[in-house]
Amino acid sequence: MKVQCKVQVIIQYTAVFILCLHIAMALTDKGEFRNWIRASLGLKYLKDGLVEFMSREARKQYDKHVGNIIKTACVQDYKCKSCFPDNLLPCHQVRNGQCNQGNPRNCICSRRKTNSRRSCPEGGACGIFYDLITDEHANKDPCWFNTNFDNWSSANGSFEFIKCFISTPGYKTKSTFSQLDALALLSICQNNRKLNLIFQGKGFPELFEKVIYFNVICLNGMLCFIVSVMQISFASRFAILRKSVDLLG
Numbered sequence: 001m002k003v004q005c006k007v008q009v010i011i012q013y014t015a016v017f018i019l020c021l022h023i024a025m026a027l028t029d030k031g032e033f034r035n036w037i038r039a040s041l042g043l044k045y046l047k048d049g050l051v052e053f054m055s056r057e058a059r060k061q062y063d064k065h066v067g068n069i070i071k072t073a074c075v076q077d078y079k080c081k082s083c084f085p086d087n088l089l090p091c092h093q094v095r096n097g098q099c100n101q102g103n104p105r106n107c108i109c110s111r112r113k114t115n116s117r118r119s120c121p122e123g124g125a126c127g128i129f130y131d132l133i134t135d136e137h138a139n140k141d142p143c144w145f146n147t148n149f150d151n152w153s154s155a156n157g158s159f160e161f162i163k164c165f166i167s168t169p170g171y172k173t174k175s176t177f178s179q180l181d182a183l184a185l186l187s188i189c190q191n192n193r194k195l196n197l198i199f200q201g202k203g204f205p206e207l208f209e210k211v212i213y214f215n216v217i218c219l220n221g222m223l224c225f226i227v228s229v230m231q232i233s234f235a236s237r238f239a240i241l242r243k244s245v246d247l248l249g
Helices: 002-027 031-073 091-095 126-138 155-166 182-191 193-199 203-231 234-248
Strands: none
Touching: 002 031, 031 126, 031 155, 031 193, 091 126, 126 155, 155 182, 182 193
16 A cells, blocks of 8 residues: 555656656747756856855854853853843943944844843853844844844854844744855855955955846746746646656556
């Protein structure tokens, strides 16, 4: 019975693959599909080239920041997991009460409620890290929606740190560099001061614009693909499925 179920699943996946193959062949004469393939490959190669390099750079920056945190907070190690956006009091609020962010409305200190925030219990460590991230941002405006505060001191802390430099939200659940798209990686390079300095004078602004353009091409190609699938009649899809079953039978 189990073998029969597995065979049925294989047949279904094979039928779907053949259906997609037929659609792809039908679209090969269209410029949109060719541009889609080229743009997708370009983004893939760009991402593959950046992932390992950025992983090393993130770890290097993170380790340096942790060293400064340990020294400033006078603690033996940084291991806090009890700070969140709703309870952390940034270090700048403790010192002088003046926000150091480029856009103060995006800072968690602007949402301060009476007795709802406190300094990090580890000598203010997380509050210090919070301000270090802000200072490291080119516009002093990190995207706090992308990071998990309680994981800053974890083994994956360097990745949680670097996600703050992605301009658009939606990456909070990502846990590895390989899960980021090319646009997110370039956004980090643009917003992180040290990475921006490395790429300065190497045509980075033009590259960033091209990646945005490639993303538009990929989106248009995907929409074209979906429309083509919807345009295929039920009878045609059934015929392809039947043919697939006959071939496997």
